Amino acid sequence: MEGVDVVRAAFDAFQRGDEPAMFALVSEDVVVRQFPDQLDVRDYRGHAGLREMMATWIGTWDDWSIELLSAWDVAGVLASASQRGRGSGSGVPMRAEVTFVFEVHEGKIRRWRMFHTEREALDAVGADAQA
């Protein structure tokens, strides 16, 4: 399976609530990093780390959902998604776009990074290529 297909399959599994199928497409030693400009940015490691990160973010919202808008190969898989929900305390609606950069190795996601915009994601991918 190509990297893009792995990412799409992982999103599909998440959407249908099939967590085991999603995690089967994620490496046991995956490294996940949220937005680089976050004050408390850090690496979340392994399946437990990914679960922790997801629970923290998703737990902030009621009726949280995410929809994959596009995914393509560009020195990794760059995927744009739209997320929505309501503040769990206020009920204030939230709708935001997020861009992910995935590294896929041997059919599994092993690095997962998040950016506010596609531009920021492309800059990060460009910086990787120059490093």
Place this chain on the structure above:
Amino acid sequence: MAARRTRRARLKAPESSYADAEGNVLTLRGSLTPASRRQYAETLAGNPLSREDAWQRAVELLFERLVVRWEIADEPITRQRELLARFRAASPEERSWARDVLREHCAEHFPDVQAP
């Protein structure tokens, strides 16, 4: 003999509110502790590998320490965790406006703090 009760008057820093063109309102406190100022300066000076990330993190720190309320479409957000999450999920336009508000607020209340 009746027990004497001592009641301490609690001082509350004044708050300032800023509205955007759509009527959404950010309310910021008018005080910043010495510890927060120190942490802000360290964050702003930090990460020599990415000045942009250091600058953005400094903005987030100021947002976290100063914003007490964000009213969006007449619905108020007041919980700290939710305020920060909403900032992280903000559109580029909302983030830009929030940065402008923080700059204006710092210039008005904390002229000694280097605004982001």
